[in-house]
Every structure is written in structure tokens, then in C-alpha cells.
Amino acid sequence: MSGIANAALVAVLAGPTVLLIARHTVTIAIRLRPIAVTAISAMAGLMVGVVLALPPEHAILLLPLAVLGCAAAVVDAHEGRLPDVLTWPLLVVTLLAGIVTAKGSGAVGATVLSVLAGGCVAVVMKAAVSTAFGWGDAKLVPTLAVVLVRHDAIVAGIVSMSVLVAVTAFIVGxxxxxxxxLVPYGPAMVVGTVGAAAL
Structure with missing residues (x-):
């Protein structure tokens, strides 16, 4: 089976997997209409498929965000929170993937520094806009920082996330x-980061 066929097969399985992970981490039962299940499954599958089509060192770093990040985004869209049970393991796995795939001590240092810088930015954002930017969003930022720094996509990621948050706010409004x-930032943050890093 070719690489593209394998990626397509995994992508088809990824959508339902993301929904199952999300359903096991919510505090309020998710009751989605069939069209919403289809849309979420397709989007998650598309993201995973795009990630798997990348070179292995990029895919390894992005895959946790494409799966666990999507599940966290589903919970955020449903409940307005990004669950610790997904955000902390996501950070640890992404940091480890960043260190393992780093080529040289400079890349390892940049990976570790990106977590620290992302954490600082998150605390400042939480202090500046505490009613709009929750602690779940703040916990997600260091993970996104690792991905964006390692893919040299910081500006593209910030722009993508900002545009998607604005679109989300418009739709919610x-x-x-x-x-x-409540405007859930998680979906825009995850999709914006994966999109920017995959380009």
C-alpha cells in the first residue's frame, strides 16, 4: 500500500477516534447531530491526513496536536474549556517529539525555550484579557509554540489563529x-497552528 493510501486510511479512522477521545473527556454528554459528527470527523481526518503526508520529522511533531488537539478543541467548542487530561499530555508528548526530532543542540534548545516563551506569553495574555482567554487556552499555548517554532511558522500561526478566532467570534455572535x-479559542488555535505548520 502506498504512503498516500496509508495516510488516507489513517485519516478516515482519525475522525471517529478524535470524537471518541472527546466524548471520554467531557463533563456534559455530547449530543451531536449527524451532520456535526460528519463535519468534525472529516475535519479531524483531513488534518491528520495532511500531517501524515508531511516528511516524518514534521509529522511526528504535528500528529499529537492533530489528534489530541482536535479532541480538546471539540471539548472546548462544546463546553468552553480545554481539559487538563488532554492539554498536559499533549504538551509532554509534543515537547518529547520536538526533542527527539531535533537536529543538533540548537534545535533542542529552541524547542525547550519555545515552551518557556509560550508559557510566558500565555500568562501575559491571561492577565491582559482574563475574561476572554481562559486557563485552558493558556495551557495550550506552550504546545503551539513548540510546533510553530520548530516549523518556522510563528507569524503564519499567529495570523491564522487570529483570523480563525475572529471568524469563530463572528459565528458565535x-x-x-x-x-x-463564550467564544471557544481552542478550535481556532489548533486548526490555525496545524495549518500554518503544515504549509
């Missing part, structure tokens, strides 16, 4: 009865 509706 249209659907909400009042302006106090």
Missing part, C-alpha cells in the same frame, strides 16, 4: 442570544 456568549 450571530448564533448567540446576547453578547455574553
Amino acid at each position: 450571530i448564533r448567540a442570544a446576547d453578547r455574553s456568549a
Whole structure:
């Protein structure tokens, strides 16, 4: 079987896997309409397929975000929180993947520093916009920093995430009865990072 066929097969299985992971980490039962299940499965599968089509050193670093990050994003969209049970293991696995795939001590140092810098940025963002930016979002930032630094995609990632958060806010604003509706940042952060890093 060719590499593309393998990637397609794994991508088809990834969507339902992401939903299963999300369903096991929610506190409120997820009741999705069939069209939502299809859309989430297709998006998760597409992200995993794109990641698996990359060179192995890039795929290894991005795959945890494409799977665990997508599951966390589903929970965030449903409950307005990014669960610790997904964000902490995601950070550890991504950091280890970053260190293992690093070529030279400079890349290892950059990987470790990106976690620290991402953590500092997250704390500043949480302090600056505490009502909009939650601790779950803050816990996700160091993971995204590792991915974006290692793929030399910091600017593209920030722009992608910002645009997707704005689109999310617009959609939530249209659907909400009042302006106090919660805007989940997780989906935009995960999709924006994977998209920027995969380009």
C-alpha cells in the first residue's frame, strides 16, 4: 500500500477516534447531530491526513496536536474549556517529539525555550484579557509554540489563529442570544497552528 493510501486510511479512522477521545473527556454528554459528527470527523481526518503526508520529522511533531488537539478543541467548542487530561499530555508528548526530532543542540534548545516563551506569553495574555482567554487556552499555548517554532511558522500561526478566532467570534455572535456568549479559542488555535505548520 502506498504512503498516500496509508495516510488516507489513517485519516478516515482519525475522525471517529478524535470524537471518541472527546466524548471520554467531557463533563456534559455530547449530543451531536449527524451532520456535526460528519463535519468534525472529516475535519479531524483531513488534518491528520495532511500531517501524515508531511516528511516524518514534521509529522511526528504535528500528529499529537492533530489528534489530541482536535479532541480538546471539540471539548472546548462544546463546553468552553480545554481539559487538563488532554492539554498536559499533549504538551509532554509534543515537547518529547520536538526533542527527539531535533537536529543538533540548537534545535533542542529552541524547542525547550519555545515552551518557556509560550508559557510566558500565555500568562501575559491571561492577565491582559482574563475574561476572554481562559486557563485552558493558556495551557495550550506552550504546545503551539513548540510546533510553530520548530516549523518556522510563528507569524503564519499567529495570523491564522487570529483570523480563525475572529471568524469563530463572528459565528458565535450571530448564533448567540446576547453578547455574553463564550467564544471557544481552542478550535481556532489548533486548526490555525496545524495549518500554518503544515504549509
